[in-house]
Amino acid sequence: MKNLLRNSLFGLLIACMAVACNDKNTVYHSYQSLPDGGWGKSDTLSFQIPVTDSVPTTFRLFAEVRNRTDYPYHDLHLFISQNMLDSMVWHTDTIAITLADSSGRWTGKGWGSIYQSEIFVKSVRPLHPGNYTIKVMHGMKDKSLQGMNDVGIRVEKQHIEN
Known part of the structure; x- marks a missing residue:
């Protein structure tokens, strides 16, 4: 009986998460895991x-990161390059994500020893259909940045209200 209740609650949790994550405005959402040895500068x-x-549709770009509690800084600087306006021209933005407040308390959504944060990067409107690329590098001084778990990109359709 105890296992049945636990399995039912687990199934309900998974179903709720699946419904919450199924956003019809999201056209792309993916994470890449970083090596345990650190995220290299290059x-x-x-x-x-x-x-x-x-x-043509206007898209909103978001950067998402998952850091561990052993991340040594309060913020993270990212260089985000994309060619969505023109596939032959690269545009680079420098983004700063605050991961902890001045007292050292993590500001992202957390569970266990991992916290997830996101930041809006910009809105873009591709000129035509195609395959575009978004490249992400860290902009911190460390040659091998420790304490980062994953980096993700989310692209959503932007709704313009009349």
Whole structure:
């Protein structure tokens, strides 16, 4: 009986998470895991974004990170390059994500020893359908940045209200 109740609660939790994560505005959402030995200064993460809409749509780009409690800083600087406006031209933004407040308390959503944070990067409007790329590098001084677990990119359709 105890196992049945536990399995039922676990199933309900999974179902709720699946419904919550199924956002019809999200056109792309992916994470890449980082090595346990650290994120190298020259290690570039690449995300391939397929744009299939024949009518140009404005997209909102978000960067997401998962850090462990052994991350040594309060913030994280990222260089995010994308070619979504024109597949031949790269645009790079420097983004600062606050991961902990001044007292050292993690600001992201957390469970156990991992915390997840996100930040809006920018809105872009591709000129035509195609496969685009978003590249992410860390902008910290460390040659091998410790305490980072995953880096993700989320792309959503932007709704313009009249």
